[in-house]
Amino acid sequence: xxxxxxxxxxxxxxxxxxxxxxxxxxxxxxxxxxxxxxxxxxxxxxxxxxxxxxxxxxxxxxxxxxxxxxxxxxxxxxxxxxxxxxxxxxxxxxxxxxx
Amino acid sequence: xxxxxxxxxxxxxxxxxxxxxxxxxxxxxxxxxxxxxxxxxxxxxxxxxxxxxxxxxxxxxxxxxxxxxxxxxxxxxxxxxxxxxxxxxxxxxxxxxxxxxxxxxxxxxxxxxxxxxxxxxxxxxxxxxxxxxxxxxxxxxxxxxxxxxxxxxxxxxxxxxxxxxxxxxxxxxxxxxxxxxxxxxxxxxxxxxxxxxxxxxxxxxxxxxxxxxxxxxxxxxxxxxxxxxxxxxxxxxxxxxxxxxxxxxxxxxxxxxxxxxxxxxxxxxxxxxxxxxxxxxxxxxxxxxxxxxxxxxxxxxxxxxxxxxxxxxxxxxxxxxxxxxxxxxxxxxxxxxxxxxxxxxxxxxxxxxxxxxxxxxxxxxxxxxxxxxxxxxxxxxxxxxxxxxxxxxxxxxxxxxxxxxxxxxxxxxxxxxxxxxxxxxxxxxxxxxxxxxxxxxxxxxxxxxxxxxxxxxxxxxxxxxxxxxxxxxxxxxxxxxxxxxxxxxxxxxxxxxxxxxxxxxxxxxxxxxxxxxxxxxxxxxxxxxxxxxxxxxxxxxxxxxxxxxxxxxxxxxxxxxxxxxxxxxxxxxxxxxxxxxxxxxxxxxxxxxxxxxxxxxxxxxxxxxxxxxxxxxxxxxxxxxxxxxxxxxxxxxxxxxxxxxxxxxx
Numbered sequence: 023x024x025x026x027x028x029x030x031x032x033x034x035x036x037x038x039x040x041x042x043x044x045x046x047x048x049x050x051x052x053x054x055x056x057x058x059x060x061x062x063x064x065x066x067x068x069x070x071x072x073x074x075x076x077x078x079x080x081x082x083x084x085x086x087x088x089x090x091x092x093x094x095x096x097x098x099x100x101x102x103x104x105x106x107x108x109x110x111x112x113x114x115x116x117x118x119x120x121x
Numbered sequence: 122x123x124x125x126x127x128x129x130x131x132x133x134x135x136x137x138x139x140x141x142x143x144x145x146x147x148x149x150x151x152x153x154x155x156x157x158x159x160x161x162x163x164x165x166x167x168x169x170x171x172x173x174x175x176x177x178x179x180x181x182x183x184x185x186x187x188x189x190x191x192x193x194x195x196x197x198x199x200x201x202x203x204x205x206x207x208x209x210x211x212x213x214x215x216x217x218x219x220x221x222x223x224x225x226x227x228x229x230x231x232x233x234x235x236x237x238x239x240x241x242x243x244x245x246x247x248x249x250x251x252x253x254x255x256x257x258x259x260x261x262x263x264x265x266x267x268x269x270x271x272x273x274x275x276x277x278x279x280x281x282x283x284x285x286x287x288x289x290x291x292x293x294x295x296x297x298x299x300x301x302x303x304x305x306x307x308x309x310x311x312x313x314x315x316x317x318x319x320x321x322x323x324x325x326x327x328x329x330x331x332x333x334x335x336x337x338x339x340x341x342x343x344x345x346x347x348x349x350x351x352x353x354x355x356x357x358x359x360x361x362x363x364x365x366x367x368x369x370x371x372x373x374x375x376x377x378x379x380x381x382x383x384x385x386x387x388x389x390x391x392x393x394x395x396x397x398x399x400x401x402x403x404x405x406x407x408x409x410x411x412x413x414x415x416x417x418x419x420x421x422x423x424x425x426x427x428x429x430x431x432x433x434x435x436x437x438x439x440x441x442x443x444x445x446x447x448x449x450x451x452x453x454x455x456x457x458x459x460x461x462x463x464x465x466x467x468x469x470x471x472x473x474x475x476x477x478x479x480x481x482x483x484x485x486x487x488x489x490x491x492x493x494x495x496x497x498x499x500x501x502x503x504x505x506x507x508x509x510x511x512x513x514x515x516x517x518x519x520x521x522x523x524x525x526x527x528x529x530x531x532x533x534x535x536x537x538x539x540x541x542x543x544x545x546x547x548x549x550x551x552x553x554x555x556x557x558x559x560x561x562x563x564x565x566x567x568x569x570x571x572x573x574x575x576x577x578x579x580x581x582x583x584x585x586x587x588x589x590x591x592x593x594x595x596x597x598x599x600x601x602x603x604x605x606x607x608x609x610x611x612x613x614x615x616x617x618x619x620x621x622x623x624x625x626x627x628x629x630x631x632x633x634x635x636x637x638x639x640x641x642x643x644x645x646x647x648x649x650x651x652x653x654x655x656x657x658x659x660x661x662x663x664x665x666x667x668x669x670x671x672x673x674x675x676x677x678x679x680x681x682x683x684x685x686x687x688x689x690x691x692x693x694x695x696x697x698x699x700x701x702x703x704x705x706x707x708x709x710x711x712x713x714x715x716x717x718x719x720x721x722x723x724x725x726x727x728x729x730x731x732x733x734x735x736x737x738x739x740x741x742x743x744x745x746x747x748x749x750x751x752x753x754x755x756x757x758x759x760x761x762x763x764x765x766x767x768x769x770x771x
Contacts, residue, residue: 045209046207046208046267046268046271050206050207050208050262050267050268051206051207051208051209052206053204053205053206054207054213054262055206055208057206057213061216061258062216064309069316071318077225078223078224078225078226078227078248079223079234079319080221080222080223080249081221081222081234081317083219083222087316088217089216089218089297089300089305089539090213090215090216091213091214091216091296091297092212092213092214093272093288093555094211095210095211095271095272097437101211101273101286103288103293103554104555105296105297105300105540105553106536107536108310108311110535111534111535112213112535115210115211116207116208116210116211116213117208117210118209118210118211
């Protein structure tokens, strides 16, 4: 197993946990929802298929078609984590409409 | 790009090589891995900055997969740790995917699609040079105070001792990486169609619908939609998975039977209504059914439930352990928890109720609709419940030992097809619900990956992952040879019965599977703690011919006439003791005398009920279930509690 220097090494986005508000902001909420809509989308546009000269067919996953583990917090404070690959269901989980 | 990345890494002093069979190359990308926030080493992770700890933890996950798999080409994993945000209700922890899928491999023209890492392994060269094989993305927002309060923080320790409420990064990564390695179906369960233009992926070709008796590549889109909701009737069909399941999964699928049958209630494992039982296979229990009062058995003094199987709500304010402890203290023998699981979907993870439950009170769970029907029925008439287990059936596999896959109709479709059923015990890495205490074991997941093409290369003369030896053509099962044909060294567990071994089924040796050859290479037998074929109970060293209510040393149940006074007997074998183990009173010829689980103390129920004017709270001698009654208020209470809980969750 090897670890190789990252591509975006020069980019440093500092953040400070202690400066975060204790409440989840609408912006952060929308960010999370937008991400699952994109990452779990099953829109065919997310795939690019091509045939190579030797006959092999290659499908490049450009976007979407991912599995995501989502943790949700119930009213009693308990947490559950479930893996899904469907955007609307993931969004419902993050909106608290489904465990 | 792979070589260029490696060279760059070495120049920067970042590249590290760990002995592994599959060489995973981690390419950390972005700010998440360079986060310089100082942190203390945790759980064996010696990183002193947050970025370093992230990199080390993820590297450990890759190391685990690297040791389990083998591949002649490096597997390049692009990893990012961006802020993906969170909501007041939760957050994405992580996600992964295969970078490419490839079909028409040399020698497999017309075959299914393979994730690129697997395609490389099969053809023995890197088909996707300059491209990663997998991508994994983990959510840095989970470490922020605002999100950590909702989602719990990340646990970067590598010891799998995850503090309560935190998220084990390695476990999440192992799970998501498995999807990227091929444990994923390309079919959309909503439409039944493949995401690819020319067929399906290799994993999907192993999905077998037991009702339609077809693999998924043989099903039409409409048939797949049906199959995706075929709860507990969808399995992964693969030799490695089947073989490993027999050795890894516990036996004793719980059963709940009610006598006489309750109208409109079908209790069958196939439809998931009976979720789990505890120690079911070891000792069946029977008793009259009574309703708990209070309904959760926790919020006040409990009614008289001695000798009974109690129907109760899995209340939000009462831990299941507390409920069982309180019922046990009152002498209950069994519990039927009514949980908020739709009957047509696999329930939430309910290990709490079953496997590993230390309580003496056996427990099963049923769905809300079934629970209400039962509750109403037992307020009208007397019913006896028996909690037992199918000794030969594996928890999480079909009768052939093929692992069940998560199917759901329709509530949890987003987890369907590409996960194991949540019934599996012990819990598995690829269950839809992430379970704690995994010890970072790749369990049956590895067997599934082998079935789709990550198979071992035993016999090629090179020592591969999970091989103890490999002498190529010199591998032999004959006595005195150093390496077996399955690449195991001679000895118990090599799959060859030799010397003083009574049996040896290799990986199928098991100390929990019914009838299996034990890991000591001795045949299953009475007294080994597992109910084997021909046994009706087996409590291991607790089997006794003199202690009351225990399984006998010949693995038969306690019964009237065995000379031991059991809890539902007044006497047994002593002068003056009746044939039904009562003292003095005339015998009731209608009461069976051979099954201690369904006799006294409620045998004179008819007389009692007449005497008391048919009080609804009295069921075969068990009094005190004052809640509810013929007016159905118990069911109303259940519904109200269910509604309240949903409201709280909303």
